[in-house]
Amino acid sequence: MELSKNGTFVGRVWLPQEEGPALVAVRAGVLFDITSKDAPTMRDLAEMDDAVGFVRAQEGKAICNLDDVLSGRAANPSIPRLLAPCDLHAIKACGVTFARSMLERVIEERAAGNPDLASKIRERVTAVVGDSLRNLKAGSLEAAKVKEALIEEGVWSQYLEVGIGPDAEVFTKGQIMSAVGYGDEVGLHPISRWNNPEPEVVLVVDSQGRVKGATLGNDVNLRDVEGRSALLLGKAKDNNASCALGPFIRLFDESYSIDDVRDAELDLRIEGEDGYVLTGRSSMKEISRDPLDLVAQTIGPHHQYPDGLMLFMGTLFAPVEDRDVPGQGFTHKIGDVVTISNAKLGALVNTVRLSTECPPWTFGASHLMRNLAARQLI
Structure with missing residues (x-):
């Protein structure tokens, strides 16, 4: 995976020796630990007026090469592994925007x-x-x-x-700290038989409603569950490992802005264990609502998010190509490898499993606070 050399990329990794997460900056293919008392969490970094300046001013500590993490060697328990790049942010989504x-x-x-x-x-x-x-x-x-x-x-x-209509659909995609990251398994609720990935650009928004950057996301879609009743939206969207984000957040700076988000082209590739391949694209140029309008409909005088939020903005991708049965279109099979990529944001790669078979979510906000306190970071 190639990342733009002039971009400001930040993320989170799991440090085995600390039994907890660290903030990292990507510099020349190396991950540097920039966790500090000033920015113990990604939430704290995103709240800064000059997050880019702060990241650039941190000397940090080199902890591993990016290639070591992306190549799968992160399965080695002694090597850090990538996490979803957000922590205390609420995880929200806007649907039906294309x-x-x-x-x-x-x-x-x-x-x-x-x-x-x-x-x-x-x-x-x-x-x-x-x-x-x-x-x-x-x-x-x-x-x-x-x-x-x-x-x-x-x-x-x-x-x-x-x-x-005038009002956008805004819903909670996942709970705080529940998202999975690059290389993790992404989950389908076992009651679903008709489903697909949703490749999306995800905005990083601070508590004041300021957009600080963007990343990639997979808003896993259970077509049959939500199709039976819109009242099943919560059950269709928010399940174990059903929200993937990453690989990194690209902060807005002189090389990347909201206009780059508006012009973003996303590529999707699905590879099945049986050799099946499906490719698709989603163009932000065809979105029916401006990204900043979606932000304004999510956070403002009507709703506050004191720790900020991650905002999925919907997808143009609608899989209608038959995979097996004529007329039934596409649906996932267990073991599918989903790659969502963008030239300016990198690539998010996940393998499809049932939510009941993905690793259980066990490290929440309370665990994060205790871990940071033990490391004297808060």
């Missing part, structure tokens, strides 16, 4: 989670909607007219409401 994937949510709802019905419903909905949603701005007068037309045709949906 026209193409929005139609797939309508199809899931109409099919009530049954993949056998998806193909015929897709044909009908597409015939009614056509390309009218592609360049539609959510909440605009044009969007209101499309809403009226869809209601008349009898295909209006709660997913179209949040997709083109």
